[in-house]
Amino acid sequence: MKIAIGNDHAGTDYKLAIMGLLKSKGIEVTNYGTDGTDSVDYPDFVHPVAKDVEEGNVDMGIVICGSGNGANMTTNKHQKVRSALCWTKEITALAREHNDANILSLPARFIALPQALEMVETFLNTEFEGGRHERRVEKIACR
Numbered sequence: 001m002k003i004a005i006g007n008d009h010a011g012t013d014y015k016l017a018i019m020g021l022l023k024s025k026g027i028e029v030t031n032y033g034t035d036g037t038d039s040v041d042y043p044d045f046v047h048p049v050a051k052d053v054e055e056g057n058v059d060m061g062i063v064i065c066g067s068g069n070g071a072n073m074t075t076n077k078h079q080k081v082r083s084a085l086c087w088t089k090e091i092t093a094l095a096r097e098h099n100d101a102n103i104l105s106l107p108a109r110f111i112a113l114p115q116a117l118e119m120v121e122t123f124l125n126t127e128f129e130g131g132r133h134e135r136r137v138e139k140i141a142c143r
Contacts, residue, residue, distance in 0.1 A: 001027045001028070001059050001060075001124075002027070002028045002029075002030070002057070002058040002059050003022055003027055003028070003029055003030070003058055003059060003060050003061065003062060004029075004030040004032060004048070004049040004052040004053065004057070004058045004060075004061045004062075005018065005019060005022075005029055005030070005031055005032065005033055005049065005061065005062045005063070005064075006031075006032040006033045006045040006046040006048060006049040006061070006062075006063050006064070006071070007033035007034060007042075007045060007046075007063065007064040007065065007071075007108075008033070008034060008040050008041070008042040008045055008064070008065045008066070008070075008071070009034060009036065009037050009038060009039050009040050010064070010065055010066035010108045010109055011033065011064030011065055011066075011106070011108040012033070012034060012035060012036060012037055013108075013113070014064050014106060014108045014113060014116050015031070015033045015062075015064055016035075017113055017116070017117060018062060018064075018116065018117065018120055019031065021117055021120060021121075022120075025124075027124075030052060030057075030058060032045050032046070032048040032049055033045050033064070042063075042065045042070045042071050042074065043070075043074045045063075046063040046065075046071045046074050046075050047074060047075075047078075049061040049062070049063055049075060049103065050063075050074070050075040050076075050077070050078040050081050050083070050103065051078065053075075053078070053080065053081050053102050053103055054078045054079060054080045054081055059102075060102050060103065060104070060123070060124075061075070061081075061083075061102065061103040061104070062103065062104045062105075062106065062120065062123075063075055063083065063103060063104070063105050063106070064105070064106045064108050064116075065105075065107070065108065066107065066108055066109040067107050067109065067110065068085045068086075068087075068105045068106055068107030068108075068110070069085060069105075069107070071083075071105050072084070072085040072103075072105035075103050075105065079141055079142075080102075080141070081102060081103055082099055082100055082101045082102050082103070082137070082140060083101065083102075083103035083104075083105050084099060084101035084103070084104060084105060085105040085107065086104060086105065086106070086119055086123075087107060087110060087111055088115075088119070089115075089118050089119050089121075089122040092104065092119045092122040092123050092126070093122050093126045095123075096122075096123060096126035096127065096128060097126055097127070097128060097129045097133070098129065098133045098136075099133070099136075099137060099140075100128040100133070100137050101123075104119065104120065104123045106119065
């Protein structure tokens with residue numbers, strides 16, 4: 001499995017911990033995020049994640065910013081991207097099961113690091129249910 005990850009200054013510590021978790025599972029990680037805490041513009045670090053997902057270069061993406069909103073809005077501008085802003089493992093599971101989310105957006109300033117890691121585990125281990133949800137997912141993209 002391959003995952004792209006991107007973050008702004010608010011998400012650096014979370015990204016580093018998530019990368020450690022992913023690598024411990026043998027998952028290949030492409031890091032587009034900043035490694036510092038100086039203020040940066042989140043679109044510069046999350047557009048590449050969305051592009052990789054959109055082009056099929058990776059299986060999934062993870063983006064992290066302070067509220068999760070800016071990163072989520074930015075990635076969802078890309079076709080073939082279904083990014084979900086999540087703040088609990090239950091919402092994360094539903095985003096995968098019902099919406100076939102392929103990018104997880106995390107709000108670093110509003111969730112604890114252990115919670116973020118649990119959400120990443122849920123994102124990785126939850127499958128899309130298909131069925132009645134498939135027709136809904138097919139209607140998401142603008143054509």
